[in-house]
Amino acid sequence: MGGGKIETKSLEYAESIIDTVREPLIVLDQELRVVSVSRSFYGVFKVKPEETVGQLIYDLGNKQWDIPKLRELLETILPQKAFFDNYEVVHDFATIGRRIMLLNARQIERGMGKAQIILLAIEDITTRKEMEEKIKRLAYHDSLTGLPNRMLFSDRLNMAKILSDRNRKKLALMMLDIDKFKEINDTLGHHIGDLLLQVVAEKLTGILRKEDTVARFGGDEFVLMLPDQKDVQTALNVARKILNTFRDTVVLEGHKIIITSSIGISLYPDHGKDVDTIMKNADCAMYRAKQAGRNQYHLYSEV
Numbered sequence: 515m516g517g518g519k520i521e522t523k524s525l526e527y528a529e530s531i532i533d534t535v536r537e538p539l540i541v542l543d544q545e546l547r548v549v550s551v552s553r554s555f556y557g558v559f560k561v562k563p564e565e566t567v568g569q570l571i572y573d574l575g576n577k578q579w580d581i582p583k584l585r586e587l588l589e590t591i592l593p594q595k596a597f598f599d600n601y602e603v604v605h606d607f608a609t610i611g612r613r614i615m616l617l618n619a620r621q622i623e624r625g626m627g628k629a630q631i632i633l634l635a636i637e638d639i640t641t642r643k644e645m646e647e648k649i650k651r652l653a654y655h656d657s658l659t660g661l662p663n664r665m666l667f668s669d670r671l672n673m674a675k676i677l678s679d680r681n682r683k684k685l686a687l688m689m690l691d692i693d694k695f696k697e698i699n700d701t702l703g704h705h706i707g708d709l710l711l712q713v714v715a716e717k718l719t720g721i722l723r724k725e726d727t728v729a730r731f732g733g734d735e736f737v738l739m740l741p742d743q744k745d746v747q748t749a750l751n752v753a754r755k756i757l758n759t760f761r762d763t764v765v766l767e768g769h770k771i772i773i774t775s776s777i778g779i780s781l782y783p784d785h786g787k788d789v790d791t792i793m794k795n796a797d798c799a800m801y802r803a804k805q806a807g808r809n810q811y812h813l814y815s816e817v
Contacts, residue, residue, distance in 0.1 A: 667729035686749035
């Protein structure tokens with residue numbers, strides 16, 4: 515009798531500690547049935563108390579917790595260890611949507627002759643991960659167009675060069691400026707200029723293959739990278755397609771604008787043995803296209 519009271523008080527004491535923890539906690543028996551959960555678990559995961567205690571963890575919330583990676587942790591990994599930390603799980607819950615969680619599990623001895631229990635702590639890191647992704651995106655993408663910026667493009671270009679050397683394929687680089695963009699900006703205003711840049715970014719993205727990259731370096735300067743080329747013909751065809759696509763009149767808040775561009779093309783390794791040289795030579799070819807009258811492309815040559 516006295517022992518039963520002590521055990522009940524111990525259980526109440528343990529549950530009061532669990533309820534003070536801010537992270538959702540679940541206590542499971544060895545059959546993976548819920549012994550107890552913290553108040554925060556109910557609040558975060560919208561699970562009803564009467565549908566929790568005594569239930570198999572996978573049955574919670576109309577089987578929303580039947581998560582393959584959770585099964586892997588509880589049935590495969592944890593039985594071989596006393597604990598497991600920071601096991602990341604991504605899951606779409608019907609009630610609360612997509613969540614990214616860090617699971618920490620512990621096998622806990624309850625005393626002589628008593629089966630172990632499992633303490634499962636759940637840290638919802640969804641907001642933190644979303645912020646990290648946002649910061650990463652801001653660091654590597656142009657905020658106006660969403661295209662890769664100079665930093666990300668440089669990383670991809672260096673990787674493409676390595677693959678080009680390995681596969682003995684060529685790499686085409688194209689520098690593109692919008693003709694008379696400053697005049698458009700000065701005449702119609704920066705807002706229309708920004709809208710035009712977004713249209714150009716969308717058109718360029720629609721033209722390229724999945725493995726190609728288009729980046730904005732700033733102002734009206736765009737750079738395109740076409741890896742895995744046999745020769746220069748594909749790049750020339752893309753340049754022609756860009757010029758043809760831009761010929762259609764664009765209407766931006768009542769203003770009719772015909773986009774034209776000057777494009778410079780260089781090829782690795784034909785026009786340079788390193789990425790800096792092919793970038794410089796593509797830029798040089800673009801200025802020759804401008805000097806020749808704009809609205810055209812020019813392939814780099816040393817002459």
